[in-house]
Amino acid sequence: MTVNVSMRVNGRAVNAAVEPSTLLVEFLRTGLQLTGTHVGCDTAQCGACTVLVDGRAVKSCNVLAAQVEGAEITTIEGLAAEDGTLHPMQAAFKECHGLQCGFCTPGMVMTSIDLVQHHPHGTEREIRAGLEGNFCRCTGYQNIVRAVQQGAQAMKQGA
Amino acid sequence: MNAPAAGFIGQSVKRKEDYRFLTGNGQYTDDVVLPGQTYASFVRSPYAHARIRGIDTSAARAATGVVAVFTGADLAAVGGLPCGWLITSTDGTPMKEPKHALLAEDKARHVGDQVAVVIADTPANAKAAAALVEVDYEELTPVVDPATAKGAAGVVHDMAPDNVCYTWAIGDKAATDAQFAAAHHVTRLEFRNNRLIPNAIEPRAANAAYNRSDDSWTVYVANQNPHVERLLMAAFVLGIPEHKLKIIAPDVGGGFGSKIFLYAEETVLVWASKKINRPIKWTAERSESFLTDAHGRDHVTVAELAMDKNGTFLGMRVDTTANLGAYLSTFASSVPTILYATLLAGQYTTPKIHCQVTGVFTNTAPVDAYRGAGRPEATYVVERLVETAAKEMGIDPAEIRRRNFIRSFPYPTPVGLTYDVGDYEAHLARAQALADVAGFAQRKAASAAKGLLRGIGYSCYIEACGLAPSNIAGALGARAGLFEAGEVRVHPTGKVTVFTGSHSHGQGHETTFAQVVADKLGIPIDDIDIVHGDTGKILFGMGTYGSRSLAVGGTAIVKAVDKIVAKGKKIAAHLLEAADTDIEFENGVFKVSGTDRNVPFASVALTAYVPHNYPLDKLEPGLNENAFYDPTNFTYPSGSYVCEVEVDPETGVVRVDRFTAVDDFGNIINPMIVEGQVHGGLAQGLGQALLEHGVYDSDSGQLLSGSYMDYAMPRADDLPSFTVETMKGTPCSHNPLGVKGCGEAGAIGSPAALINAVCDALGVKDVPMPATPHTVWKALQQRGA
Numbered sequence: 037m038t039v040n041v042s043m044r045v046n047g048r049a050v051n052a053a054v055e056p057s058t059l060l061v062e063f064l065r066t067g068l069q070l071t072g073t074h075v076g077c078d079t080a081q082c083g084a085c086t087v088l089v090d091g092r093a094v095k096s097c098n099v100l101a102a103q104v105e106g107a108e109i110t111t112i113e114g115l116a117a118e119d120g121t122l123h124p125m126q127a128a129f130k131e132c133h134g135l136q137c138g139f140c141t142p143g144m145v146m147t148s149i150d151l152v153q154h155h156p157h158g159t160e161r162e163i164r165a166g167l168e169g170n171f172c173r174c175t176g177y178q179n180i181v182r183a184v185q186q187g188a189q190a191m192k193q194g195a
Numbered sequence: 196m197n198a199p200a201a202g203f204i205g206q207s208v209k210r211k212e213d214y215r216f217l218t219g220n221g222q223y224t225d226d227v228v229l230p231g232q233t234y235a236s237f238v239r240s241p242y243a244h245a246r247i248r249g250i251d252t253s254a255a256r257a258a259t260g261v262v263a264v265f266t267g268a269d270l271a272a273v274g275g276l277p278c279g280w281l282i283t284s285t286d287g288t289p290m291k292e293p294k295h296a297l298l299a300e301d302k303a304r305h306v307g308d309q310v311a312v313v314i315a316d317t318p319a320n321a322k323a324a325a326a327l328v329e330v331d332y333e334e335l336t337p338v339v340d341p342a343t344a345k346g347a348a349g350v351v352h353d354m355a356p357d358n359v360c361y362t363w364a365i366g367d368k369a370a371t372d373a374q375f376a377a378a379h380h381v382t383r384l385e386f387r388n389n390r391l392i393p394n395a396i397e398p399r400a401a402n403a404a405y406n407r408s409d410d411s412w413t414v415y416v417a418n419q420n421p422h423v424e425r426l427l428m429a430a431f432v433l434g435i436p437e438h439k440l441k442i443i444a445p446d447v448g449g450g451f452g453s454k455i456f457l458y459a460e461e462t463v464l465v466w467a468s469k470k471i472n473r474p475i476k477w478t479a480e481r482s483e484s485f486l487t488d489a490h491g492r493d494h495v496t497v498a499e500l501a502m503d504k505n506g507t508f509l510g511m512r513v514d515t516t517a518n519l520g521a522y523l524s525t526f527a528s529s530v531p532t533i534l535y536a537t538l539l540a541g542q543y544t545t546p547k548i549h550c551q552v553t554g555v556f557t558n559t560a561p562v563d564a565y566r567g568a569g570r571p572e573a574t575y576v577v578e579r580l581v582e583t584a585a586k587e588m589g590i591d592p593a594e595i596r597r598r599n600f601i602r603s604f605p606y607p608t609p610v611g612l613t614y615d616v617g618d619y620e621a622h623l624a625r626a627q628a629l630a631d632v633a634g635f636a637q638r639k640a641a642s643a644a645k646g647l648l649r650g651i652g653y654s655c656y657i658e659a660c661g662l663a664p665s666n667i668a669g670a671l672g673a674r675a676g677l678f679e680a681g682e683v684r685v686h687p688t689g690k691v692t693v694f695t696g697s698h699s700h701g702q703g704h705e706t707t708f709a710q711v712v713a714d715k716l717g718i719p720i721d722d723i724d725i726v727h728g729d730t731g732k733i734l735f736g737m738g739t740y741g742s743r744s745l746a747v748g749g750t751a752i753v754k755a756v757d758k759i760v761a762k763g764k765k766i767a768a769h770l771l772e773a774a775d776t777d778i779e780f781e782n783g784v785f786k787v788s789g790t791d792r793n794v795p796f797a798s799v800a801l802t803a804y805v806p807h808n809y810p811l812d813k814l815e816p817g818l819n820e821n822a823f824y825d826p827t828n829f830t831y832p833s834g835s836y837v838c839e840v841e842v843d844p845e846t847g848v849v850r851v852d853r854f855t856a857v858d859d860f861g862n863i864i865n866p867m868i869v870e871g872q873v874h875g876g877l878a879q880g881l882g883q884a885l886l887e888h889g890v891y892d893s894d895s896g897q898l899l900s901g902s903y904m905d906y907a908m909p910r911a912d913d914l915p916s917f918t919v920e921t922m923k924g925t926p927c928s929h930n931p932l933g934v935k936g937c938g939e940a941g942a943i944g945s946p947a948a949l950i951n952a953v954c955d956a957l958g959v960k961d962v963p964m965p966a967t968p969h970t971v972w973k974a975l976q977q978r979g980a
Contacts, residue, residue, distance in 0.1 A: 074448070081903035163911075168912055170911075171903070178916050178917060181916070
């Protein structure tokens, strides 16, 4: 038995028949070949699978594809401009060396964008608290925090 | 472009690899889907120790989508996973090497041990069918605690009836004992170095395809050293021709040691892919990673330091029991011996050292190299002893270190190494200044006014990196060479592809190595690509671990570049109608010495591939060179770390208020990347000291810390911002770049600094790792606060 789902992913209308048990992350990775969204755990603890659902950061391993019917989904592939110019938060991660192996990075960037949109003036402490749902094993978080601060500035200037 | 066209070395060039990672275009193993793809799910033992009386796979075979089911019986003729390092016991006998079967045969030996594999058309069908495999287990008494494993009631392997794999020692015991007999004071500590679970965020994964057209295999695997993986899998386990097996380690989401090793899962996939003639993919669920990735540390140690009345170190005695887990993982035997005991001199002139190590089998996951691998354990022993000794002797902890620093190089230690260079006083002084040690008393008073306890702790570490001189490693039991290979391919247009046997899984090789080549060839960094991680493309490689990539792999590339320049000079000499010896190469231009006659690098490259005007009688066309480099010594990064903590005596919560790290890594190619490596190492070291603990139930052998809700990985708000500085330092004396390696330092140096600070805050002799609130609170109650 399958169910039909329809949503917009990175600005593109998507309709598909999926097993009811299909997780959003499975749908994105396997159904749409958007493999930039990663799976790092099985308990919704690591945050590598974070995407934006109607502008809010959501762990896509913890949501069924059928639950986001009609939603606007943004994945890491949908952030840069058509010409490849990075989103200010992506650019800040590069500038601040906020990534090493790159595996947690997509989820970290999506969480950071949500964080900054809702808390544009976060202190270091608030940013660290805001990143609590995302593990990074490589960076020790210090340069990620700097990237979020720099990305926040750039997003304000760009807005 | 974000750096000058020349002089790339020493610049914080932004990383070339970042764009693909930031746009979701990285390609990790699980992202690869092959035509006809099938999926594997492993049936794993729910018991720590159990005899397998029978396995009924009939229901699984009949389940939806199932392609095949295999058990240990199907693989009985296949060899076990090999161990790469032979350790010889003090009585002259070789270590016990029980077979590490790909699928358990007679017994399951740890929770998660793989017993069968189910292959199906989808991951969900494979998993559902795996649940239908019925295994008849007879539970046996598990051996869990390494401290009591020797001679325990349970026996993990019949060939080691006392559960001892080896009893190994280094140093002169009689001479060390004599030093203790004459000592003014002896400091003694007993502690455990807590078991850690590496937890790269990308779980282990593999995708193996058999190609019937030419009887070969292509395997994608999350791995740090694809050529080693190929050699071990082909020659030592499956008996397939090495040249028929291609291993691709694409983008790899962190390793930290845990992806060095040859594991059963990928080997089973390769074997089974020919049986079913379809590609098979397996990606670990995080729960499987906790149960089956090789763990780290897990030592039980008694350590003593003997001093004269001035605090001069006279001797050190160490007795360690190291948990090897249920099977010998690829480098397991070397970690608590060769990579541990040889570092016990630290930065000090301790003249006599003796260390005995008992490696024991237990019914727990295999234990092998994890970031630092033996050296964090050694640093913890040395720096906890030294700090405790300072307290007991009433000497300032920095002062007692200064009294004992090695100040003359080269320095042969009593435990087998010869340090080539170092300046420990310089980084200790700098760390004290940066950490504002002078202001500590004032800060302590301010904390006290708030009802908080403040403490300060030092750790002055040394590590042996740049693994390794093959002749020394071989004499110590290594069964492989530890050189590295590089190839520099100049294309007709002067663009360059560099092939390296090192593997990058976060370290930034694609940038750092390109900086080195750009600097040497005087060409733009964007004209250079670094290729790694594919045995089909790269001539050979020993891979990435032990902070070796730049010191060993980078040197191999430099040697290949030197050959390119040497050949380029001959081509240029022909073009410029000059003698070979009159040609100089500088900033990308070959010129005749003392004249303005010159030819640019790209023209020489073009001439090499379009040899119309070319000395074909003397020189082959083309411009492609490779080099192997085997180091003549280890490198010896060192540093001084200062940690300051505030402890709430009501709750036991430890807050790291400031952490200062000053490191001497020799020359630095990319300061930004080096600083990032230190940050990451510190996070893992402080994670060990404060939070992380791999815990098995002592009765059942169940892993109690088997998820992210039970194993406390550091999150962003658990850590402070670190103060990190890399000194100009003392360049390595024996590689052309003068580099030492930086990947592990933070994890090696930081645990002792943190625990020293907590002990100082509490005024107690010892606090076990991890210093969780409960642990610290208990220590305060025992102190009688």
